[in-house]
Amino acid sequence: MIRKALWLTATSALATLMSVSAFAQERVVNVYNWSDYIDDSILADFTKETGIKVVYDVYDSNEILETKLLAGGTGYDVVVPTGSFLQRQIAAGVYQKLDKSKLPNLKNMWDLVSERTKVFDPDNEYSINYMWGTIGIGYNVNKVKEVLGTDKLDSWKFVFDPEYAAKLKDCGINFLDSPTDMIPVTLAYLGLNPDSHDPADIAKAEETLLKVRPFVRKFHSSEFINGLANGDICAAVGWSGDVFQARDRADEANNGVELAYTIPKEGTQMWFDQMAIPADAPHVEEAHEFLNYIMKPEVIAKSSNYVHYANGNKASQEFLDKDLLNDPAVYPDDETLGKLFVNTTLDPKTQRVFTRTWTKIVTGQ
Amino acid sequence: MSDTAIAASQTGNGNASPSARALNAVKSRIVIIVPYLWLLVFFLIPFVIVFKISLSQSAISMPPYTPALDFSGGLSGILQQLSQLSFDSYLWLTQDALYFNAYVSSLTIAGVSTVLTLLVGYPIAYGMARAPATLRPTLLMLVILPFWTSFLIRVYAWIGILKPEGLLNQFLQGIGLINEPLIIMNTNTAIYIGIVYSYLPFMILPLYSALEKMDYSLIEAAQDLGCTPLSAFWKVTFPLSIPGVIAGCLLVFIPAVGEFVIPDLLGGSQTLMIGRTLWNEFFNNRDWPVASAVAIILLLLLVVPIMIFQHTQARAQEQDR
Numbered sequence: 001m002i003r004k005a006l007w008l009t010a011t012s013a014l015a016t017l018m019s020v021s022a023f024a025q026e027r028v029v030n031v032y033n034w035s036d037y038i039d040d041s042i043l044a045d046f047t048k049e050t051g052i053k054v055v056y057d058v059y060d061s062n063e064i065l066e067t068k069l070l071a072g073g074t075g076y077d078v079v080v081p082t083g084s085f086l087q088r089q090i091a092a093g094v095y096q097k098l099d100k101s102k103l104p105n106l107k108n109m110w111d112l113v114s115e116r117t118k119v120f121d122p123d124n125e126y127s128i129n130y131m132w133g134t135i136g137i138g139y140n141v142n143k144v145k146e147v148l149g150t151d152k153l154d155s156w157k158f159v160f161d162p163e164y165a166a167k168l169k170d171c172g173i174n175f176l177d178s179p180t181d182m183i184p185v186t187l188a189y190l191g192l193n194p195d196s197h198d199p200a201d202i203a204k205a206e207e208t209l210l211k212v213r214p215f216v217r218k219f220h221s222s223e224f225i226n227g228l229a230n231g232d233i234c235a236a237v238g239w240s241g242d243v244f245q246a247r248d249r250a251d252e253a254n255n256g257v258e259l260a261y262t263i264p265k266e267g268t269q270m271w272f273d274q275m276a277i278p279a280d281a282p283h284v285e286e287a288h289e290f291l292n293y294i295m296k297p298e299v300i301a302k303s304s305n306y307v308h309y310a311n312g313n314k315a316s317q318e319f320l321d322k323d324l325l326n327d328p329a330v331y332p333d334d335e336t337l338g339k340l341f342v343n344t345t346l347d348p349k350t351q352r353v354f355t356r357t358w359t360k361i362v363t364g365q
Numbered sequence: 366m367s368d369t370a371i372a373a374s375q376t377g378n379g380n381a382s383p384s385a386r387a388l389n390a391v392k393s394r395i396v397i398i399v400p401y402l403w404l405l406v407f408f409l410i411p412f413v414i415v416f417k418i419s420l421s422q423s424a425i426s427m428p429p430y431t432p433a434l435d436f437s438g439g440l441s442g443i444l445q446q447l448s449q450l451s452f453d454s455y456l457w458l459t460q461d462a463l464y465f466n467a468y469v470s471s472l473t474i475a476g477v478s479t480v481l482t483l484l485v486g487y488p489i490a491y492g493m494a495r496a497p498a499t500l501r502p503t504l505l506m507l508v509i510l511p512f513w514t515s516f517l518i519r520v521y522a523w524i525g526i527l528k529p530e531g532l533l534n535q536f537l538q539g540i541g542l543i544n545e546p547l548i549i550m551n552t553n554t555a556i557y558i559g560i561v562y563s564y565l566p567f568m569i570l571p572l573y574s575a576l577e578k579m580d581y582s583l584i585e586a587a588q589d590l591g592c593t594p595l596s597a598f599w600k601v602t603f604p605l606s607i608p609g610v611i612a613g614c615l616l617v618f619i620p621a622v623g624e625f626v627i628p629d630l631l632g633g634s635q636t637l638m639i640g641r642t643l644w645n646e647f648f649n650n651r652d653w654p655v656a657s658a659v660a661i662i663l664l665l666l667l668v669v670p671i672m673i674f675q676h677t678q679a680r681a682q683e684q685d686r
Contacts, residue, residue, distance in 0.1 A: 063648035070429045070651070092425045177634075179649070218551055219634045232530065348423060348652070355649045356463070363637045365466055 027052040029286040032076040034273070035060050036245070037131070039306035046293050052286050060222065069094045069278060076278055077287035080130055083120040083272040084180065087345040095126045096279045102288040103128070105295035112337075113312030117272050119342050127274035128291055129312030131241075131304070134340060135181055135269045136329070138224070138243030141258045143171045143234040156189035156264045159237055162211050169215040172233030174224040179358035181269060182209070182237065184343050188267045194341045197350045202357055209361045219362050225249070231257045239271075240329060244308035261329045267339035272312070412664070419657035420450035423650075430653045454658035464642065464659065468666065471639040474553070474628075475621035478560040482568045482617045483610065485561060490572035490609075491602075494579070505573070508566050520559055520630050527555050527631070551633035559627040564620065568613040575609025576602070608681045615674045619667050639663055 027050075031043075035058040043054045057076075059065050062085045068074050069081075069089060081089060089095060100106060106128070113129050121127050137153045145151040147167050148158070158164045159173060176182055186205040188194040193201065217233060224236035229249035236243070243261040250257040275294065277287045294300055301319030304311045310330050317325055324330055332340065346354060359365070414434075421430040432446040458464045493504045511519060526532045527550040534546040549555050579602065587597040625640035632638075639659065646656035 061648070066651070067648055070427050072427050088425060092427055092429065094427060216634070232528065348425070348650070352650055352652070355645055356461070358649075359463060359637075359642075359645065362634045364635055365463060365637055 027283070027286055028055060029053070029077045029283050029290045030055045030057070030075055030281075031078045031290065032057050032059065032065065032074070033078075033080045034058060037080070037273075037307055039302050042294075042299055042303060045299075046290065050289055050293070052289060054290070073280060074278060075282060077281040077283045078275055078277060078290055080273050080275050083117060083274060084343050084345045086127055086274050086276060087120040089276075090121060090126055091345075094278060095276045096281070096284070097125050098128070098277065098291070099288060102285075103292050103295065105292050108295055108297055108313050108315035110312050110314035112314075113272070116270070116342055117274065117312070119344060120272070121274065127276040128295060130273045130275045130294065130300075131307065131309035131311050132270060132272045133240040133309045133330075134263055134332070135176070135185055135237065135239060135271070136243070136261055136263045138228055138236045138238050138246060138259060138261050140171070140228065140231060140234040141260050142256075143231070144168070147171060147234070151260070152262070153235065153260075154262050154265050156185065156266050159235060160186060160189045160208055160212055162215065165212040165215040168235050169217075172217045172227065172235070173215060174227055174233050174236040174238070175216050175219050176224075176237055176239075177219040177221045177362065179354040180343065180346070181271075183354060183357070184269050184341070185237070185264075188269075188341070189264075191266070194267070194269065195343050197346065199350075199353055202353055206357045206361060213361055213364070228259055229253065229257060231255065241307055241309040244330075248308075263329060263332060263336055263340075265339070267341060270340040270342055272342075415657045415660055417450070418653050419454050419655075419661050420452065421654045422449075422451070422453065423652045423654050428653070429651050454652075454654040455662075457655055458658055458662065463637075467637050467639045467642040468662070470637050471622050471624075472666070474556060474560075474636075474638065475618050475624070478557055478564070478621050479614050479618045481557060482561045482564055483614060486565055486568035486572055486613065487610075489565075490569045490576055493569070493573050494576035495581075501577070508569050508573075511566065516563065517626065520563065520627055523555070523559055523562065523631060524550065527558070550631065553632065553636060555631040555633075556628050556636060559631045560617075560621050560624065563627065564617040567616040571612035571616065572606060572609040575606045575612075579605050608677065611674060611677055615671065619671070622667060623663060 029052050031054055033056070037058070038056075043056055047053055062082050065079060065081055066085055066089060069079065070092060086095075109129065113132060114124055117124060117127070117129055137156075137159060139153050141151045144153065147170075148164065153159075158168070159175075165173060183202060183205050184194040186208055187196055187201060190204055190208060192204065196202070222242070224233060224238050225242050225246045226249070227233040228236055228243065228246040230253075231250075240261055243259065247259040247261075250259055275291055277284060277291075281287055294303075295313060297313060297315035298319045300311045300313045301316040304316065305321050305324060308324065308330065328336065417434065418430055421432060423429055424431040426433075432449050435446070436443065489508075493501060493508075496504055524531075528534075529546040529548065529550065531550070533549070534543075537543045538546065549558070583601050583605075584597050587601050588594070592600060623640050624638070625644065628636050628638050628641065643656055643659050643663075646652050646659060650656075
């Protein structure tokens with residue numbers, strides 16, 4: 001993973017360099033986005049329409065993106081951090097304010113999402129929403145029914161209560177290896193404030209997670225996609241779109257694995273991936289054109305149809321696949337939406353408590 | 366090394382004119398400067414930068430520590446920055462047993478892996494060195510061949526072999542040796558397998574080069590003098606191969622201590638290694654000063670074996686002369 005990231009960095013740096021020197025006259029935008037997170041034809045269409053060449057590069061964790069941005073001089077014009085990371089990066093001075101006069105398509109955005117992203121980015125001055133989603137339970141319907149006698153994992157208790165987790169142990173449980181995702185949903189299961197930064201609350205989450213730790217096969221943030229699709233594991237706490245990706249892979253393989261995703265009734269974390277422009281971006285003009293293009297209803301709808309995540313663009317909904325728009329796991333109904341919460345950024349001290357707690361949960365030390 | 370080079374050039378030109386001798390001395394100095402320059406640019410300067418970061422404090426800014434290196438304030442500005450440095454990050458490392466445990470666990474895993482690699486690698490290197498001379502280049506090629514594929518892909522392949530439904534378990538169950546699949550994947554055993562497999566060529570190559578240049582009439586002499594084949598091995602072959610053993614062990618041990626990819630892919634959650642701790646500090650906590658302090662201590666832990674290696678190398682060269 002790390003080697004891949006290093007390699008990507010090296011090649012992208014080279015690509016950026018070459019594109020700057022060889023095509024001094026050509027218009028370029030350097031985009032850095034999550035892996036498997038766009039329909040590639042959108043990039044080709046953008047170039048066709050505007051004449052701006054897209055140099056596209058990918059990462060697979062917020063931490064890698066953040067470390068590069070904090071080091072500075074990345075050469076990227078558009079990046080896509082998750083909300084709580086964006087909030088801290090704005091404070092560190094990583095981004096420039098958007099020139100909204102160049103973004104007429106802002107009128108298409110969905111106020112329900114824009115209101116919530118203000119938690120991270122007051123008045124949405126620095127970013128636009130790209131995709132949003134939830135954390136929930138992805139599971140193998142048949143195997144879970146065999147073990148638990150039910151095929152509706154509608155509560156966090158099925159993974160956080162030792163009684164149920166012990167039964168799922170043999171067919172395999174995977175947790176995300178991410179304290180900022182796992183601790184908030186554990187707090188929600190316990191009925192505590194999921195955005196709590198109080199060490200006493202975090203200690204209660206730790207206690208709960210330590211009790212189910214022996215039943216967890218692995219803490220990993222991406223392996224569960226293949227694990228679920230192959231039938232190697234039967235339940236995973238994971239991001240909605242990743243579970244849908246696993247479902248598609250299982251369908252393609254036609255291996256009899258039937259996967260489902262639920263948002264537990266205790267509520268869950270809602271996350272937002274936001275597009276923003278770094279303060280030292282070399283192609284600010286082109287970056288704005290790119291953001292404006294992404295906010296075209298039919299463009300962002302195409303991307304949502306491809307990655308199975310909901311987007312923050314109200315006008316795009318008429319262009320979405322009906323299956324996607326009507327899937328309550330992707331576009332939750334109002335009742336479920338009321339139970340979703342957002343997490344704010346952690347101050348360095350609380351971050352340390354989170355990381356240390358997590359190391360203890362994962363390694364037992 | 367450098368002294369001998371100068372000595373050689375000077376004795377070699379004993380009859381040359383003084384000016385030619387001076388020119389040669391300059392030339393040999395330049396030759397010596399190159400490796401030192403290499404060390405300076407690729408080791409010492411990065412080391413000083415990391416060391417300086419380890420004495421800073423973390424902050425929410427770009428870069429995420431303070432004071433950032435800035436020469437614009439002139440000498441007084443630099444002095445003022447220096448006064449802000451502290452050893453807090455190092456003190457922090459002593460306050461939580463996590464770091465100590467991670468170092469110990471990394472050193473243990475690296476040590477055990479090195480011994481295992483030696484046990485697997487020595488017979489292979491010995492066999493290669495005793496093989497007919499015409500066959501040796503092919504055997505050497507086979508050892509190097511895995512490098513033609515990406516390291517990452519080869520480690521991924523082990524997932525397919527070791528997992529509960531993997532090739533190994535299918536094979537063992539197929540021949541009726543076991544009924545339940547062996548749980549190897551996501552355990553320390555898988556890490557050892559991964560490290561031994563990945564670093565085996567680094568063990569075999571120096572061992573082979575030590576064993577290959579050995580004069581085998583020495584063994585015949587030992588046997589003529591009454592040694593059994595086994596005692597001839599322990600009394601003659603093994604001592605002569607010790608420089609190869611040391612070189613091989615260091616080439617395996619040093620990268621294995623800081624290994625990150627193999628434990629991440631093959632190991633279980635319970636494995637605590639310093640590479641992972643470093644990653645957490647740097648990426649999750651965004652605490653570059655503590656991450657740098659962890660790296661500096663790791664470097665010190667590794668410099669000691671490297672110096673032992675240099676020392677024995679130098680002694681071996683002297684003995685050769």
